[in-house]
Amino acid sequence: MNWHEYVNATGKVPAWPYEINYGREHVIKTDVLIIGGGVAGIRAAISAKQHGATVAVADRGAAKYSGAGGAGVDHWHGAVLNPCSKITPRQYSDVAMYCDDGYCNGSMRYIVGKEGWDTLLELEKWGMQIRDVKDEFVGSIFRDDETKLMFAYDVDNKHCLRVWGNNIKRVAFAEAKRLGVDIYDRICIFSLLTEGGVQGARVCGALGVHDRTGEFYIFRCKAAVVATGGGSRIGGLAPELNAASAMGDLNLTGIGHTIGWKAGAQLVMMEQAGTYGGGFGYTPYSMGNSDNTYQGAPTVDYNGKPIAFATRYGKLLDDYRDVFRTSNPDTFVLGHGIGVSFLKPGSANDYEATHLDPKIGEKVRSGEFKMPLYNDFTDLSDLDRRAIYNLMLAHEGKCRVPIFETWNEAGFDPARDLLQCVITTPDTLYARPGWVGINAGPNNWFSPGSGGYLTDWRLQSTIPGLFVAGGRPIFGGGCHGESHTTGRYSGRQAAAFARANDFAEANPEQIKKEKDAAYTPVNNKGDIGWKELNYAIARVMADYCGHVKTEEVLNLGLKRLADMRESEGERTFVNNPHELARMVEDYSFFDLGQCYIEAAKARKASSNILRFTRIDYPEVDPEEWHKLIPLSLKDGEVVAGSLDCWFYKKGPYSEDLESNYVKYAELD
Amino acid sequence: MSGFSMPSFSGPCRVLKFDADKCVGCNLCVDACPLDVMIPNPEPGLEPIVVFAEECWFCGGCVQECPHGAITLIFPAKQRISTIFKRKDTGEEFRIGQKKPMPPNIVPPSGE
Ligand SMILES: Cc1cc2nc3c(=O)[nH]c(=O)nc-3n(C[C@H](O)[C@H](O)[C@H](O)COP(=O)(O)OP(=O)(O)OC[C@H]3O[C@@H](n4cnc5c(N)ncnc54)[C@H](O)[C@@H]3O)c2cc1C
Ligand code: SF4
Ligand code: SF4
Numbered sequence: 201m202n203w204h205e206y207v208n209a210t211g212k213v214p215a216w217p218y219e220i221n222y223g224r225e226h227v228i229k230t231d232v233l234i235i236g237g238g239v240a241g242i243r244a245a246i247s248a249k250q251h252g253a254t255v256a257v258a259d260r261g262a263a264k265y266s267g268a269g270g271a272g273v274d275h276w277h278g279a280v281l282n283p284c285s286k287i288t289p290r291q292y293s294d295v296a297m298y299c300d301d302g303y304c305n306g307s308m309r310y311i312v313g314k315e316g317w318d319t320l321l322e323l324e325k326w327g328m329q330i331r332d333v334k335d336e337f338v339g340s341i342f343r344d345d346e347t348k349l350m351f352a353y354d355v356d357n358k359h360c361l362r363v364w365g366n367n368i369k370r371v372a373f374a375e376a377k378r379l380g381v382d383i384y385d386r387i388c389i390f391s392l393l394t395e396g397g398v399q400g401a402r403v404c405g406a407l408g409v410h411d412r413t414g415e416f417y418i419f420r421c422k423a424a425v426v427a428t429g430g431g432s433r434i435g436g437l438a439p440e441l442n443a444a445s446a447m448g449d450l451n452l453t454g455i456g457h458t459i460g461w462k463a464g465a466q467l468v469m470m471e472q473a474g475t476y477g478g479g480f481g482y483t484p485y486s487m488g489n490s491d492n493t494y495q496g497a498p499t500v501d502y503n504g505k506p507i508a509f510a511t512r513y514g515k516l517l518d519d520y521r522d523v524f525r526t527s528n529p530d531t532f533v534l535g536h537g538i539g540v541s542f543l544k545p546g547s548a549n550d551y552e553a554t555h556l557d558p559k560i561g562e563k564v565r566s567g568e569f570k571m572p573l574y575n576d577f578t579d580l581s582d583l584d585r586r587a588i589y590n591l592m593l594a595h596e597g598k599c600r601v602p603i604f605e606t607w608n609e610a611g612f613d614p615a616r617d618l619l620q621c622v623i624t625t626p627d628t629l630y631a632r633p634g635w636v637g638i639n640a641g642p643n644n645w646f647s648p649g650s651g652g653y654l655t656d657w658r659l660q661s662t663i664p665g666l667f668v669a670g671g672r673p674i675f676g677g678g679c680h681g682e683s684h685t686t687g688r689y690s691g692r693q694a695a696a697f698a699r700a701n702d703f704a705e706a707n708p709e710q711i712k713k714e715k716d717a718a719y720t721p722v723n724n725k726g727d728i729g730w731k732e733l734n735y736a737i738a739r740v741m742a743d744y745c746g747h748v749k750t751e752e753v754l755n756l757g758l759k760r761l762a763d764m765r766e767s768e769g770e771r772t773f774v775n776n777p778h779e780l781a782r783m784v785e786d787y788s789f790f791d792l793g794q795c796y797i798e799a800a801k802a803r804k805a806s807s808n809i810l811r812f813t814r815i816d817y818p819e820v821d822p823e824e825w826h827k828l829i830p831l832s833l834k835d836g837e838v839v840a841g842s843l844d845c846w847f848y849k850k851g852p853y854s855e856d857l858e859s860n861y862v863k864y865a866e867l868d
Numbered sequence: 869m870s871g872f873s874m875p876s877f878s879g880p881c882r883v884l885k886f887d888a889d890k891c892v893g894c895n896l897c898v899d900a901c902p903l904d905v906m907i908p909n910p911e912p913g914l915e916p917i918v919v920f921a922e923e924c925w926f927c928g929g930c931v932q933e934c935p936h937g938a939i940t941l942i943f944p945a946k947q948r949i950s951t952i953f954k955r956k957d958t959g960e961e962f963r964i965g966q967k968k969p970m971p972p973n974i975v976p977p978s979g980e
Contacts, residue, residue: 201886201909201916201917201918202881202917202921203917203919203921204881206909208871211872214909214910214917214919215910217907217908217910260902261904262900262902264900264929264933265900265901265902265927265929265932265933266902270927271929333979336978336979337978364979366977412904449925450903450923450925451902482950482951483947483951486951487950487951504956574954576956578956586978589975590976590977591977591978591979594978595978598926598928600977601927601928601931601932602926602927602928602941604977606941606943606964607951607964608972608973608974608975609964609972610962610963610964610965610970611953611962611969611972611973612953612973613973613975614975616956616957617954617956618953618955618956619951619952619953619954620951620952620953620954778904778920
């Protein structure tokens with residue numbers, strides 16, 4: 201029942217159902233602490249445990265379903281060593297770097313290429329379906345009959361797999377439980393502890409508050425893994441933004457980036473702007489389109505006139521199979537949704553998937569096609585229709601219950617019915633066929649990109665003992681399969697670090713200070729709630745770090761944040777521990793906002809690939825700025841460095857990626 | 869008549885519908901929800917109370933967790949009105965939440 205129904209029926213406001221003890225301390229000691237129990241975190245926990253460490257996971261939600269990957273997956277990228285694949289880890293890494301012109305993470309992509317398939321095989325062992333075991337798709341163009349694997353995006357090169365991943369999180373969670381991993385649900389971690397409280401020193405723990413009891417958690421560890429996923433709440437808060445239409449829930453705040461920033465880790469690419477932040481759009485996958493899960497879905501106009509697919513060079517395709525082939529036979533389709541932008545200037549990017557007719561905008565304006573458009577699955581063969589509808593849509597994240605079952609109940613019949621596409625400007629239908637509906641946003645929008653921790657070949661941050669996992673905290677993007685795979689890798693690394701090092705001592709002063717700050721709203725009894733503060737911070741980000749970036753505007757943004765922290769930040773209130781945890785997240789945005797703005801200040805040039813425009817430095821991608829800018833705090837001061845985008849195969853590292861991998865991967 | 873003074877919601881207020889005949893009040897859904905949207909009903913055995921409706925992100929975890937099939941996910945009106953289906957041979961349009969619902973059409977998920 202709803203809260204208002206309960207109140208109307210009983211005349212009572214329900215009491216908070218859990219005992220509240222604001223600030224009561226718990227101290228937990230563990231070899232390896234995993235911060236964030238999403239898919240990357242749970243996988244990190246499993247592998248650290250398998251490698252002999254004691255492991256605790258602190259998750260903001262409830263780890264059985266939490267995180268962007270908690271509700272399923274249909275595409276598994278990066279399993280390039282599957283027996284059918286024609287792609288090598290080196291190609292996978294090089295092409296991701298090529299498509300983003302270096303603003304990517306070449307070592308991470310290589311590691312994923314090496315271990316992605318093994319990581320998926322483990323999931324199969326634990327009970328997730330990764331093959332057409334029931335022979336539902338015999339004869340399908342997507343299927344390999346010997347292995348029964350099913351492919352997406354590229355039926356010739358066979359490196360991206362279709363998976364039956366609705367239960368993926370539950371099977372990984374069950375395995376972690378079976379191994380005896382300690383999972384602490386509903387803890388919002390908001391600070392990292394380093395040795396002696398010194399920025400940049402070895403990690404030795406983390407602090408958190410409990411969302412139900414308000415109690416205070418001090419984790420002490422020898423090594424830690426940050427796996428907190430992404431987060432766009434700093435750019436906006438609205439029920440329609442963060443809830444039904446979102447690609448990430450409210451618990452995903454980017455706080456994992458913040459704690460590293462405060463602790464002195466180097467972050468890179470934080471200046472990159474995102475294409476979406478959980479827009480004012482539609483429920484993911486609820487609208488017709490021809491991308492991602494719906495790749496290859498035939499599209500027709502209002503009168504049922506078919507709209508052709510086209511190669512990246514504009515050649516219209518008449519064979520359905522060609523939709524899943526590369527536009528240039530010397531290349532392969534990298535696939536969408538892996539945090540690669542394909543914005544390398546001047547190229548109709550050869551590695552991108554096919555789209556609809558590039559003249560679609562023109563043709564709508566000339567009246568040849570009438571809006572709205574629809575997906576029409578009815579003329580597909582039963583096999584092809586089921587490959588999109590019963591397989592992909594039924595297993596894709598956040599789709600089984602919200603879309604698939606809901607549509608079943610509403611009577612939708614893919615063999616008879618058309619599915620309306622988003623009504624948007626005709627040109628956008630071509631540019632971002634799948635994502636536009638989810639992600640359309642207002643003009644002056646702040647939305648984070650793929651910035652994150654600078655990591656080395658161990659996926660270690662610049663803070664010793666602090667490893668990173670998952671597509672967002674690691675700079676340079678990522679996806680579901682990559683999150684599992686980097687989790688599994690980082691967990692192994694953290695266990696090795698914990699074997700070689702003892703516990704370090706935190707600074708008790710730091711703990712006290714951080715604790716006092718977190719509980720401010722409890723002790724204050726002010727008048728600003730967590731939502732109001734969130735809106736206000738988002739306004740600062742949109743105004744001062746949105747589309748108008750100049751030195752002066754960015755500086756004023758820093759001033760506004762500092763100002764608000766002192767004023768509104770000190771005048772907050774909360775009604776219960778749940779609101780306290782939300783408020784603690786808001787507080788983290790003061791630091792995260794500082795990091796984003798400092799990153800924008802540090803790059804004095806515009807960049808196409810980073811979707812980054814400085815009004816006062818309009819030159820786009822000049823050679824001297826084609827580099828990463830590692831940014832960190834040292835003794836409270838911002839330090840900006842300079843790093844070659846291809847650093848992972850230069851300097852101390854070998855040009856041969858395999859030898860770097862073998863040297864650092866902690867192989868058993 | 870009398871009523872209560874209550875703040876109004878800025879977003880959807882019904883995100884979940886419980887079937888009172890099926891729900892046994894075990895609160896498994898409450899503990900599975902990553903956003904902690906619900907609290908247990910103070911009256912043991914009764915359905916949970918949705919307190920933070922606006923924080924639900926419609927993942928369906930609670931629905932999958934319920935051993936008794938007692939929960940239905942209810943999309944906000946803004947989302948219900950945008951997902952439109954059109955029967956190809958008749959041109960008839962329909963959607964989730966329309967006044968006179970269409971009969972269900974149960975398509976099985978692959979693999980299950
Ligand atoms: C609808 C949808 C469909 C998708 N489909 C695909 C697909 O088919 N293929 C694909 O490759 N990718 C897909 N993705 C992307 C994929 O799900 C993500 O890349 C992946 O889940 C990232 O994993 P992660 O573990 O890094 O982060 P998440 O899964 O988001 O997990 C982050 C975890 O950190 C926890 N956390 C956050 N803050 C704190 C804190 N302060 N303290 C403690 N814990 C914290 C959260 O509770 C959460 O459990 C999809 C995403 C969505 C939303
Ligand atoms: S899990 Fe099902 S039966 Fe149990 S309280 Fe929730 S709705 Fe009721
Ligand atoms: S759909 Fe997901 S977020 Fe919403 S109440 Fe259920 S479990 Fe919680």
